Amino acid sequence: xxxxxxxxxxxxxxxxxxxxxxxxxxxxxxxxxxxxxxxxxxxxxxxxxxxxxxxxxxxxxxxxxxxxxxxxxxxxxxxxxxxxxxxxxxxxxxxxxxxxxxxxxxxxxxxxxxxxxxxxxxxxxxxxxxxxxxxxxxxxxxxxxxxxxxxxxxxxxx
Amino acid sequence: xxxxxxxxxxxxxxxxxxxxxxxxxxxxxxxxxxxxxxxxxxxxxxxxxxxxxxxxxxxxxxxxxxxxxxxxxxxxxxxxxxxxxxxxxxxxxxxxxxxxxxxxxxxxxxxxxxxxxxxxxxxxxxxxxxxxxxxxxxxxxxxxxxxxxxxxxxxxxxxxx
Numbered sequence: 678x679x680x681x682x683x684x685x686x687x688x689x690x691x692x693x694x695x696x697x698x699x700x701x702x703x704x705x706x707x708x709x710x711x712x713x714x715x716x717x718x719x720x721x722x723x724x725x726x727x728x729x730x731x732x733x734x735x736x737x738x739x740x741x742x743x744x745x746x747x748x749x750x751x752x753x754x755x756x757x758x759x760x761x762x763x764x765x766x767x768x769x770x771x772x773x774x775x776x777x778x779x780x781x782x783x784x785x786x787x788x789x790x791x792x793x794x795x796x797x798x799x800x801x802x803x804x805x806x807x808x809x810x811x812x813x814x815x816x817x818x819x820x821x822x823x824x825x826x827x828x829x830x831x832x833x834x835x
Numbered sequence: 836x837x838x839x840x841x842x843x844x845x846x847x848x849x850x851x852x853x854x855x856x857x858x859x860x861x862x863x864x865x866x867x868x869x870x871x872x873x874x875x876x877x878x879x880x881x882x883x884x885x886x887x888x889x890x891x892x893x894x895x896x897x898x899x900x901x902x903x904x905x906x907x908x909x910x911x912x913x914x915x916x917x918x919x920x921x922x923x924x925x926x927x928x929x930x931x932x933x934x935x936x937x938x939x940x941x942x943x944x945x946x947x948x949x950x951x952x953x954x955x956x957x958x959x960x961x962x963x964x965x966x967x968x969x970x971x972x973x974x975x976x977x978x979x980x981x982x983x984x985x986x987x988x989x990x991x992x993x994x995x996x
Contacts, residue, residue: 712910716852724927731983748850755857764862780974782953784976787950788983788985789942792983797957812925818941822951827889
């Protein structure tokens with residue numbers, strides 16, 4: 678039908694106009710469940726673990742974050758070195774996050790919230806899913822903070 | 836199989852956290868990050884907002900972030916109710932109070948504002964950013980800890996007593 682029709686293209690590659698295909702969204706859901714289980718079983722989701730990290734009482738959190746970075750780093754070096762393709766054949770491309778004043782100011786603000794709630798964004802969802810209903814307040818606060826940032830973005834230093 | 840029901844050691848956890856980055860790239864071609872889901876929710880709630888940050892956000896492209904965090908919530912349920920031999924204490928019981936709820940609201944506000952201002956959180960900056968040798972992500976991570984340590988050591992007696 679179209680001149681460039683590629684009949685061997687797998688169904689996985691079929692992408693809707695802008696978002697991911699339903700097959701890929703299913704894979705995203707599976708990866709989310711995987712990550713939620715890992716966050717919870719590693720106890721990264723516990724306020725006490727985060728508190729003990731900031732108090733330098735235990736190395737648990739530092740070790741998990743460090744090992745996570747090293748494993749991800751080696752994986753990405755392998756992917757880039759051997760030019761691994763994604764399942765649908767397109768190349769893996771990292772979009773760099775740029776530097777601006779918000780990286781410092783926003784970073785400190787987030788760190789403060791992390792210490793108070795004992796949760797970074799991932800654990801908020803894991804806590805709620807696990808039935809820790811009071812973490813809904815953390816999520817509501819996070820949404821309010823996001824909205825406040827959306828409103829102030831034009832005037833914040835960058 | 837008894838070990839799986841206990842809290843997992845740091846090295847197992849660290850490896851599994853790190854593998855999330857290549858897995859998400861290979862399977863769906865997305866960079867691992869979580870705090871964008873907040874912007875996604877905001878844009879879905881207010882698609883015609885006067886705020887450019889919400890209006891010009893592509894909700895179609897970003898829908899995967901919402902699917903991912905729904906998965907995290909399911910994962911939290913599975914890990915707690917099917918893969919744990921003992922209950923997990925997520926938050927200290929002191930948070931189950933009016934003052935505790937206020938603290939979570941304020942802390943949550945700082946998380947939402949801070950991660951969006953910084954352009955990422957522990958996953959997008961610390962894990963994905965640093966592993967892709969993106970130096971601003973290393974700066975962000977240092978300042979995550981500057982903020983967290985300042986609050987814990989500076990206001991700890993006031994906040995956590």
